[in-house]
Amino acid sequence: MLKKEYKYFLFDLDRTIWDFDTNACNNIYSLLDIYSLQHLDKEAFYKTYDSVNHKLWALYEQGELPKAVLRSERFYQTLLLFGIDNRELSQKMGEEYLERMPYQKALMPYALEVLQELKKRGYTLALISNGFKEVQYKKLICCGIDSFFDAVLISEEQGVHKPSPIIFKRALKAINGTKSEALMVGDDFANDIEGAMIFGIDQFFYNYRSIPCDGGPTYDSSDLRDLLKVSPQR
Numbered sequence: 001m002l003k004k005e006y007k008y009f010l011f012d013l014d015r016t017i018w019d020f021d022t023n024a025c026n027n028i029y030s031l032l033d034i035y036s037l038q039h040l041d042k043e044a045f046y047k048t049y050d051s052v053n054h055k056l057w058a059l060y061e062q063g064e065l066p067k068a069v070l071r072s073e074r075f076y077q078t079l080l081l082f083g084i085d086n087r088e089l090s091q092k093m094g095e096e097y098l099e100r101m102p103y104q105k106a107l108m109p110y111a112l113e114v115l116q117e118l119k120k121r122g123y124t125l126a127l128i129s130n131g132f133k134e135v136q137y138k139k140l141i142c143c144g145i146d147s148f149f150d151a152v153l154i155s156e157e158q159g160v161h162k163p164s165p166i167i168f169k170r171a172l173k174a175i176n177g178t179k180s181e182a183l184m185v186g187d188d189f190a191n192d193i194e195g196a197m198i199f200g201i202d203q204f205f206y207n208y209r210s211i212p213c214d215g216g217p218t219y220d221s222s223d224l225r226d227l228l229k230v231s232p233q234r
């Protein structure tokens with residue numbers, strides 16, 4: 001697997017280290033308890049929410065739905081499918097969901113072990129995440145993984161997001177890294193992988209969903225532990 005030796009690892013956060021989908025699911029399960037909706041089928045409720053959210057998110061991305069509306073509407077429409085027509089409850093659940101999200105602690109398989117091992121082996125790690133600073137820093141701290149990173153770049157704070165080469169360049173500068181010795185690790189082909197390609201560094205596509213991809217990344221793997229094969233003991 002090893003094509004060359006790296007010294008610097010740039011990581012994405014959501015769905016690469018932080019298990020967004022498991023955390024969203026656990027969060028929804030807690031909300032059902034908090035709002036006395038235990039009689040509903042939890043799994044069915046989450047599946048319905050996920051599909052409603054997908055549809056509404058697409059509208060939001062097309063500029064057809066304001067973010068504030070999206071936040072409660074996804075709960076309103078889900079509850080409606082379970083026979084509950086309640087705007088006030090949807091609003092409360094929408095707010096509570098966002099508040100609780102950064103405190104969820106599930107990580108992707110082997111993420112913690114891999115980060116620990118890379119640090120132990122003496123590598124320099126940076127994090128580049130598209131998201132809101134209030135949310136993303138909380139996630140890192142709550143999961144106890146903030147200290148692994150020598151630099152953290154959050155798009156909101158940076159005023160620029162992946163795949164822009166500007167944010168990759170800043171990350172590398174923050175850790176005094178060089179392009180030829182850096183590897184970007186991420187699950188999002190357009191933002192993480194193509195972004196890193198354009199910037200000119202090698203890429204590790206964490207392809208846990210086994211998405212067929214053309215224009216080959218440097219590495220394509222569904223197991224984060226493969227990173228330890230491109231980072232020999234130093």
Ligand SMILES: [Mg+2]
Pocket residue numbers: 012013014015016186187188
């Ligand atoms: Mg991601």
